[in-house]
Amino acid sequence: MPLAVYALTAGAFGIGTTEFVIMGLLLQVAGDFGVSVSTAGLLISGYALGVFVGAPILTLATRRLPRKTVLLALMLIFTIGNLACALAPSYTALMVARIVTALAHGTFFGVGSVVATSLVAPDRKASAIAVMFTGLTVATLLGVPFGAWLGLELGWRATFFAVAAIGVVALIVLGLFVPRATEVEAPIPLRQEIAAILTPQVQLGFLMTVLGFAGVFAVFTYIQPILVQVTGFSEAAVSPILLVFGLGLLGGNLLGGRWADRNLVVALIGTLAALLVVLVGTRFAIDGKIAAVVAIGLLGAASFATVAPLQMRVLEKAGPAGRNFASSLNIAAFNLGNAIGAWAGGATLDHGFGLAAIPITAAAITGLGLLTALWSARLDRAAKPAAITVPAE
Numbered sequence: 001m002p003l004a005v006y007a008l009t010a011g012a013f014g015i016g017t018t019e020f021v022i023m024g025l026l027l028q029v030a031g032d033f034g035v036s037v038s039t040a041g042l043l044i045s046g047y048a049l050g051v052f053v054g055a056p057i058l059t060l061a062t063r064r065l066p067r068k069t070v071l072l073a074l075m076l077i078f079t080i081g082n083l084a085c086a087l088a089p090s091y092t093a094l095m096v097a098r099i100v101t102a103l104a105h106g107t108f109f110g111v112g113s114v115v116a117t118s119l120v121a122p123d124r125k126a127s128a129i130a131v132m133f134t135g136l137t138v139a140t141l142l143g144v145p146f147g148a149w150l151g152l153e154l155g156w157r158a159t160f161f162a163v164a165a166i167g168v169v170a171l172i173v174l175g176l177f178v179p180r181a182t183e184v185e186a187p188i189p190l191r192q193e194i195a196a197i198l199t200p201q202v203q204l205g206f207l208m209t210v211l212g213f214a215g216v217f218a219v220f221t222y223i224q225p226i227l228v229q230v231t232g233f234s235e236a237a238v239s240p241i242l243l244v245f246g247l248g249l250l251g252g253n254l255l256g257g258r259w260a261d262r263n264l265v266v267a268l269i270g271t272l273a274a275l276l277v278v279l280v281g282t283r284f285a286i287d288g289k290i291a292a293v294v295a296i297g298l299l300g301a302a303s304f305a306t307v308a309p310l311q312m313r314v315l316e317k318a319g320p321a322g323r324n325f326a327s328s329l330n331i332a333a334f335n336l337g338n339a340i341g342a343w344a345g346g347a348t349l350d351h352g353f354g355l356a357a358i359p360i361t362a363a364a365i366t367g368l369g370l371l372t373a374l375w376s377a378r379l380d381r382a383a384k385p386a387a388i389t390v391p392a393e
Helices: 003-024 026-033 037-061 067-086 091-118 122-154 157-177 190-197 201-221 223-231 235-263 266-287 289-305 307-350 354-386
Strands: none
Touching: 003 026, 003 037, 003 067, 003 091, 003 122, 003 157, 003 223, 003 235, 026 037, 026 157, 026 223, 037 091, 037 307, 067 091, 067 122, 067 157, 091 122, 091 289, 091 307, 122 235, 122 307, 157 235, 190 201, 190 307, 201 223, 201 266, 201 289, 201 307, 201 354, 223 235, 223 289, 223 354, 235 266, 235 289, 235 307, 266 289, 266 307, 266 354, 289 307, 307 354
C-alpha cells in the first residue's frame, strides 16, 4: 500500500479514538455531571448525529477544494473539538463540543475513502478502504483501552487532552504524505452527484449500513455497564477486555476487505449474517466471564468485517458521478446507525428490560439490515437478464 493510505490510517486512528473512547468513560462522565448512564450514553448519539449532519453539508461545501486541503482542515476541526471536550464545564457543553468534533468525521472518511481507492489498482480498492479503516480498529485496540485507563487514573478530561494530541500528530502525517496528485479531477456537476445517490441500490446500501451498525452500537455503547453490572467484572477490567474487542476489529476489518475484493455481494450478506449470529450469542455469553470475553472479541470481528463491503457497495452503485457524495453519506449512515443503536439500547433500559436484553434488541435491528442486503442482491439478479436482452430484428 502507498504511504498516503497509511497517513489516512493515522487520521482515522485519531477520529476513531474520540468516537469510541466515551464508551469506556460513561460511568465517570455520568458521575461527574450527575446524570444517568442512559443520559451519558446520549453523548454517543450526539456525536453520531453530528457526523450524520456534518457529512453532507461539509462534503458539498468543500467539493471544489483540493482533497488534501479538505483532509487537513477537517483534522484541525477534530483537534480543536477535542480540546473543547476536555475543557467542557457542563454536560451540555460536552455534548456541544462532541457534536462540533463530529462534524469533521463523515467528510474525512468519505474523502479519505475516495483518495485511498484512487491510489491503488482496481482489484485492491476494498483492501485500501480496509487499511484506512484499520485506524478505527487500532483506535479501539489501543486508543480506547488506553483512554479508558487514563480516564480511570487521571479523570476523563485527561483522555480528551490526549486525543487532541493525537490530532496534532495526524495533522502532521497527513501534511507530509498525502499527495496533491489525488486532486486532479474536475468537480462533477452537483445535479449528477445527487442523481447518482438517489438510485434505489445506493439508497438500499445506505439503509443496510444504518441497520447493520445500529445493532453494533446498541451493545457497544453500553459495553462498560454490561460488563460491570451484568457479567460482574470490575471497572478496571473493562480496558483489557476492550483490547480483545480491538483485536477482533483488526482481524475482521482486514478479512472483510479481502472478502469484498473477491465477491462483494457474498461478503456483504455473509458479514451481516455473521454479525447477527454473534449478537444473539452475546445475550447468553454475558452471563459468564470467559464466555463474555470471547463474545466481545467475536463482536469486534463481526462488526468491522462489514465495513469495507458496506462502503464498497455504495461506491460501486453510485459510480464515478456519485462516489464522493455517496462515500461521505455512507459514513453518515454508519453514524446514524450508531445514534439509533445508542438510543435503542437506552430505550431498552428505560423500558425496564435491563442491560442483559440489549443484545437481543441489537440482533433484531441487524436482522433488518441483513434482509435489506438480501433484497438488494435480489434486485441485482433481477436486473442482469434485462441487461443482456438483445432486441429481435
